[in-house]
Amino acid sequence: MKIYHRTRAGEQALRRGDRFADEDAAVLALIEDIAHFDAISACLPQWSKPRILRLLNALEIRGLVESVPVEWLRELDRLAAYEPAGLRRASVPARSS
DSSP, X not given: OEEEEEOHHHHHHHHHTOOOOHHHHHHHHHOSSEEEHHHHHHHOTTSOHHHHHXXXXXXXXXXXXXXXXXXXXXXXXXXXXXXXXXXXHHHSOOOOO
């Protein structure tokens, strides 16, 4: 699954009141800061998950949303736990004499 984020273009389009198909507008309005696919689909129980996914893909192609796989974020989190010792030393400010 993916996490979605409304792009600057998506924000501007909503703010300007650009005309969208009702389905596109409904999905775009649900994505504020970030939104997990499961949260989006839970807000639209009348639509199938494949339908919502098609709408999200179309919005992403148009540059109105962007996404990253959840697995990618988990991997970044896991890697952040293994900071090399050299980087740790470099990030500690030197004491002044």
